[in-house]
Amino acid sequence: MELGWLLWGAAVLLLLHVLMELSPAVNFALRIGFYYLLFFVCSAFTVPVCLLVNGGRTVKNMRIIKTVVKTFKYFFGLRFEVKGRENFEVEGPAIIVSNHQSILDMMGLMEVLPDDCVQVAKKELMYAGTVGLIIYLGGVIFINRKSTSSAKMVMAEVAKTMATDNVKVWVYPEGTRNCTGDLLPFKKGAFHIAVQAQVPVIPVVYSSFTTFYNPKKNLFTSGKIKVEVLPPIETKGLTSDDVSDLTDRCYRTMRETLFRLSGRPGE
Ligand SMILES: CCCCCCCC/C=C\CCCCCCCC(=O)SCCNC(=O)CCNC(=O)[C@H](O)C(C)(C)COP(=O)(O)OP(=O)(O)OC[C@H]1O[C@@H](n2cnc3c(N)ncnc32)[C@H](O)[C@@H]1OP(=O)(O)O
Numbered sequence: 001m002e003l004g005w006l007l008w009g010a011a012v013l014l015l016l017h018v019l020m021e022l023s024p025a026v027n028f029a030l031r032i033g034f035y036y037l038l039f040f041v042c043s044a045f046t047v048p049v050c051l052l053v054n055g056g057r058t059v060k061n062m063r064i065i066k067t068v069v070k071t072f073k074y075f076f077g078l079r080f081e082v083k084g085r086e087n088f089e090v091e092g093p094a095i096i097v098s099n100h101q102s103i104l105d106m107m108g109l110m111e112v113l114p115d116d117c118v119q120v121a122k123k124e125l126m127y128a129g130t131v132g133l134i135i136y137l138g139g140v141i142f143i144n145r146k147s148t149s150s151a152k153m154v155m156a157e158v159a160k161t162m163a164t165d166n167v168k169v170w171v172y173p174e175g176t177r178n179c180t181g182d183l184l185p186f187k188k189g190a191f192h193i194a195v196q197a198q199v200p201v202i203p204v205v206y207s208s209f210t211t212f213y214n215p216k217k218n219l220f221t222s223g224k225i226k227v228e229v230l231p232p233i234e235t236k237g238l239t240s241d242d243v244s245d246l247t248d249r250c251y252r253t254m255r256e257t258l259f260r261l262s263g264r265p266g267e
């Protein structure tokens with residue numbers, strides 16, 4: 001009886017292996033499926049740990065979440081090479097802005113995330129089952145992207161609590177995933193709160209994934225990601241009139257860095 005099951009198991013594994021070899025689409029789907037499964041299962045186990053250790057929704061849970069997610073890269077053969085971590089060591093709160101290419105960014109995020117830093121996310125993520133629950137417990141701030149006025153209100157609230165709670169805030173200013181190897185134009189919310197709270201902006205850039213990850217071409221292999229934390233950009237003395245300039249400056253610096261890290265000549 002046991003031998004029968006063992007043989008069936010081996011046959012299924014062999015079949016999956018052959019399918020993966022034969023079809024890039026199956027290979028891609030299985031690898032991404034496994035990525036989702038890891039998040040789903042690991043968050044189910046991490047929720048009770050967060051509740052027992054920290055008792056509820058708090059940014060302190062991010063330390064636990066970080067520890068778990070940082071192990072995921074080994075399953076996919078991904079390596080992160082991080083430069084400039086010391087640039088996170090500013091006194092008090094800051095706004096961290098970075099490029100957002102794919103759901104794989106959650107691994108890159110946890111690789112560099114400093115302590116006491118919350119993220120801004122679209123509110124749909126709150127309903128992603130156990131993952132939504134763990135994100136909620138980690139203190140993530142949810143915004144409704146479809147309603148600029150309510151999103152602005154939430155962001156203004158963030159600017160205030162950032163100072164009282166002494167936390168950093170991580171925003172993806174492109175506002176959506178973008179895996180083209182370039183940057184989308186930046187939304188201004190992150191820069192408005194930096195100016196409102198008079199705190200520095202710290203840009204973080206991840207090299208392009210296009211050489212090892214491309215959903216359109218069913219490409220997902222192992223690879224190396226270069227990460228650079230850039231020097232903080234001060235906002236002391238800036239007013240809301242300067243937000244556009246600040247946004248542009250940040251955009252240009254990050255785009256140059258992205259091209260340099262990805263070995264692509266700038267335009
Ligand atoms: C343990 C095991 C397993 C665990 C599993 C755990 C997983 C990991 C855990 C935890 C990770 C957490 C997950 C993080 C990842 C999430 C990623 C996402 O979801 S990315 C999408 C959401 N993010 C954004 O959308 C960016 C933020 N967006 C903005 O800041 C926008 O600016 C926004 C929404 C506020 C408005 O967007 P607009 O589309 O309307 O565009 P605009 O051009 O920015 O604004 C329109 C006008 O309003 C002004 N404005 C904007 N914000 C303002 C403000 N605060 N005050 C005054 N004016 C403002 C602007 O200046 C602009 O006006 P003028 O064109 O310049 O005249």
Ligand SMILES: CCCCCCCCCCCCCCCC(=O)OC[C@@H](O)COP(=O)(O)O
Nearest residue numbers: 036039040102103106127128129131175176177
């Ligand atoms: C009800 C059961 C549902 C089960 C779902 C399991 C889901 C596992 C989800 C793992 C994903 C980890 C979090 C990904 C965060 C992320 O990268 O979100 C993308 C958004 O930033 C940008 O949104 P978009 O505008 O759609 O590109």
